[in-house]
Amino acid sequence: MDTSPVRPPGKDVVGRRVSVRHRTPDGAATDVVGRLLDAGESLRLERRDGSVATVDAATVIIWRLVPDRPVRARRATATPVDQLARIMARGWPAIESEPLGEWIMRASSGFTKRANSVAAFGDPGVSTDAALDQVLAYYADRDLRPLVNLEAGGPWEAPLAERGWTPVDGGDTTVLVAQLDRRWPLDAEADVARDPDDTWLAAYVSPGESVDVARQVMGATPTAAHVSLDGAIARVVVTGEWAGLSALWVPEDQRRRGLARRLVTTSLGWAVEQGADKAYLQVVTGNDPAERLYRTFGFVDHHEYRYLTLTS
Numbered sequence: 001m002d003t004s005p006v007r008p009p010g011k012d013v014v015g016r017r018v019s020v021r022h023r024t025p026d027g028a029a030t031d032v033v034g035r036l037l038d039a040g041e042s043l044r045l046e047r048r049d050g051s052v053a054t055v056d057a058a059t060v061i062i063w064r065l066v067p068d069r070p071v072r073a074r075r076a077t078a079t080p081v082d083q084l085a086r087i088m089a090r091g092w093p094a095i096e097s098e099p100l101g102e103w104i105m106r107a108s109s110g111f112t113k114r115a116n117s118v119a120a121f122g123d124p125g126v127s128t129d130a131a132l133d134q135v136l137a138y139y140a141d142r143d144l145r146p147l148v149n150l151e152a153g154g155p156w157e158a159p160l161a162e163r164g165w166t167p168v169d170g171g172d173t174t175v176l177v178a179q180l181d182r183r184w185p186l187d188a189e190a191d192v193a194r195d196p197d198d199t200w201l202a203a204y205v206s207p208g209e210s211v212d213v214a215r216q217v218m219g220a221t222p223t224a225a226h227v228s229l230d231g232a233i234a235r236v237v238v239t240g241e242w243a244g245l246s247a248l249w250v251p252e253d254q255r256r257r258g259l260a261r262r263l264v265t266t267s268l269g270w271a272v273e274q275g276a277d278k279a280y281l282q283v284v285t286g287n288d289p290a291e292r293l294y295r296t297f298g299f300v301d302h303h304e305y306r307y308l309t310l311t312s
Contacts, residue, residue: 050239101125117147184269243271
């Protein structure tokens with residue numbers, strides 16, 4: 001068995017899944033299982049939900065390699081909405097973020113609503129009025145419109161609506177999930193890069209948005225791939241056991257050539273190689289062509305979300 005009671009895992013196993021037993025400050029022994037992101041005086045391990053644990057290498061008692069994919073993977077559809085929302089937030093990390101209980105206040109100079117809104121899932125730890133006061137102050141300090149991202153029809157929509165918060169333009173978004181129980185081939189003609197290059201960003205970033213800010217958001221996740229093929233693009237990120245597919249776009253003059261399918265195939269194939277066993281994506285509710293494509297890969301509905309802002 002690959003274990004060592006003396007030396008902690010080193011750079012040679014970065015990227016692999018390991019189980020690390022270590023001493024806590026009170027002297028107790030505890031285990032952390034996750035993908036090793038960095039090794040040195042401190043170890044950084046990404047758990048299956050995408051959260052990151054830091055372990056002092058000097059406290060390691062023993063460690064071992066573990067399989068990338070569990071024998072019994074939890075079904076994607078069984079994941080609670082609040083938990084999946086936090087996983088998705090880790091896959092699209094804001095430049096700034098601040099916890100508010102289980103809520104997450106995010107800011108990224110206005111680049112995408114996802115990175116400039118409060119992920120209002122779970123308990124903020126204070127009263128609703130106190131939480132919203134903090135939200136308003138947070139975005140006022142950054143000269144940004146206050147936005148709250150919440151589950152459509154979920155527990156926070158009615159309390160916010162009673163306080164004057166209303167949906168923003170753009171409609172609802174449907175979150176689809178799938179079990180990655182097979183391997184997909186990577187397209188030999190597709191370019192798969194860790195960081196988005198200027199061409200990729202030029203295709204994705206809208207006029208008036210900052211390319212520099214977009215580069216910071218897109219490149220902030222440890223395990224990400226930016227895929228391009230004949231001018232079409234996609235992004236896939238792996239956080240723990242989850243793959244998040246986003247930014248799928250095909251130029252109008254290149255449509256109906258099967259590029260979108262090839263991009264999705266390559267993205268999911270790459271994610272499985274990184275150890276992901278389930279996936280999520282987000283599509284504007286009512287975008288039937290996109291939904292039809294994704295459902296052929298096994299994606300099914302999980303929940304819907306929307307953004308609210310204060311109108312008074």
